[in-house]
Amino acid sequence: MKLFTYFRSTSSYRVRLALAYKQIPYNSNYVNLRTGEQNLEYKKINPFGLVPALATESGLISQSLAIVEYIEKMHPTPPLFFKDPFQQSQAMAIALAISCDIHPLNNLKVLNYLTNILKISDAEKTNWYHHWIHEGFQPIEQILQQTSGDFCIDDNISVADICLIPQVYNAHRFKVDMSTYPIITKINQKVLSLEWAKEASPEEQSDASF
Amino acid sequence: MKLFTYFRSTSSYRVRLALAYKQIPYNSNYVNLRTGEQNLEYKKINPFGLVPALATESGLISQSLAIVEYIEKMHPTPPLFFKDPFQQSQAMAIALAISCDIHPLNNLKVLNYLTNILKISDAEKTNWYHHWIHEGFQPIEQILQQTSGDFCIDDNISVADICLIPQVYNAHRFKVDMSTYPIITKINQKVLSLEWAKEASPEEQSDASF
Numbered sequence: 001m002k003l004f005t006y007f008r009s010t011s012s013y014r015v016r017l018a019l020a021y022k023q024i025p026y027n028s029n030y031v032n033l034r035t036g037e038q039n040l041e042y043k044k045i046n047p048f049g050l051v052p053a054l055a056t057e058s059g060l061i062s063q064s065l066a067i068v069e070y071i072e073k074m075h076p077t078p079p080l081f082f083k084d085p086f087q088q089s090q091a092m093a094i095a096l097a098i099s100c101d102i103h104p105l106n107n108l109k110v111l112n113y114l115t116n117i118l119k120i121s122d123a124e125k126t127n128w129y130h131h132w133i134h135e136g137f138q139p140i141e142q143i144l145q146q147t148s149g150d151f152c153i154d155d156n157i158s159v160a161d162i163c164l165i166p167q168v169y170n171a172h173r174f175k176v177d178m179s180t181y182p183i184i185t186k187i188n189q190k191v192l193s194l195e196w197a198k199e200a201s202p203e204e205q206s207d208a209s210f
Numbered sequence: 211m212k213l214f215t216y217f218r219s220t221s222s223y224r225v226r227l228a229l230a231y232k233q234i235p236y237n238s239n240y241v242n243l244r245t246g247e248q249n250l251e252y253k254k255i256n257p258f259g260l261v262p263a264l265a266t267e268s269g270l271i272s273q274s275l276a277i278v279e280y281i282e283k284m285h286p287t288p289p290l291f292f293k294d295p296f297q298q299s300q301a302m303a304i305a306l307a308i309s310c311d312i313h314p315l316n317n318l319k320v321l322n323y324l325t326n327i328l329k330i331s332d333a334e335k336t337n338w339y340h341h342w343i344h345e346g347f348q349p350i351e352q353i354l355q356q357t358s359g360d361f362c363i364d365d366n367i368s369v370a371d372i373c374l375i376p377q378v379y380n381a382h383r384f385k386v387d388m389s390t391y392p393i394i395t396k397i398n399q400k401v402l403s404l405e406w407a408k409e410a411s412p413e414e415q416s417d418a419s420f
Binding site for chain 2: 048062063064067069085088089090092093095096099101109110114124135143
């Protein structure tokens with residue numbers, strides 16, 4: 001399998017974490033979002049022009065959570081999904097709150113629109129960014145009080161953690177005050193201490209440049 | 211089961227379609243997003259302050275796609291998910307492209323932020339709205355050329371259609387030019403002609419007010 005990825009893309013980071021957790025070998029194909037490679041040849045492969053995308057024997061899969069679901073079915077062990085439908089719904093709700101309510105508002109193409117079309121200032125952009133992180137992290141922190149153990153749902157790594165860790169990475173990158181999120185912070189530290197998680201980090205990617 | 215819903219919420223509409231397709235009885239609990247009910251008592255039940263949410267015997271489930279996945283497991287027939295992992299990934303990619311790449315940019319709280327905080331004009335807001343619909347619908351239309359039959363994936367209703375129909379409803383509401391999306395338009399008409407889909411439509415809800 002071949003993963004189209006960019007080191008700083010948080011949705012690519014989700015898939016890298018899933019592949020690393022399950023120890024599935026893959027090749028990386030780097031798409032540089034900063035230089036706009038996603039809008040050139042790559043768009044013929046993936047009409048969405050987004051990373052990640054996974055090239056499989058059956059064809060291309062786009063959208064990080066569609067990829068994670070596919071990986072889960074093809075390589076069910078160790079699991080990232082719960083067998084119990086309610087527990088799975090709680091993990092998926094956290095994964096989707098991050099993927100639908102936080103990340104899309106703060107990704108590169110939206111920030112570019114705000115800057116280039118709506119001409120907002122750097123300060124307004126920072127406020128926008130921080131606003132949507134807090135809007136998402138506040139209820140997630142509250143929910144984790146009920147659901148978490150070592151990880152988002154009890155002591156099991158799940159799709160929720162796979163989405164949380166990249167979002168925390170981005171929050172740190174944009175200097176978001178994380179002091180009111182002790183549980184999120186604790187889970188993030190715990191996951192990042194695990195060997196497989198290190199392989200997936202932005203810093204460890206061959207296309208990383210800071 | 212009790213569904214917290216608002217007639218015009220496209221993510222509530224997704225869940226209503228899923229429940230109607232599977233003919234699962236439920237009670238509706240209306241949360242008026244226009245008057246801000248989601249930020250009052252309701253927030254004690256659902257910290258995200260969003261609809262839809264499904265109250266089950268096990269507890270509350272938020273996020274429309276987490277709810278649809280739960281419903282699919284509890285009531286697998288008729289199916290909204292495919293057994294074949296690759297086909298399911300194609301359906302889920304379309305569902306997520308709508309849920310993550312279009313809808314979050316155009317929902318009420320984001321439009322309110324653009325208007326109230328960033329003080330953009332009505333014309334700029336309309337452009338913003340249309341821009342993200344086209345950004346999402348263009349690649350979806352292209353992908354549907356390969357995947358669609360009567361519905362998004364072959365001739366089977368799936369989670370992709372459940373997400374597409376509400377997004378088309380919203381596109382019409384905001385007067386988006388749909389002339390370059392013949393396949394999306396055809397699928398939308400086909401689904402809306404089915405009796406169960408009518409039950410789920412915004413117009414048919416008890417809290418509808420236009």
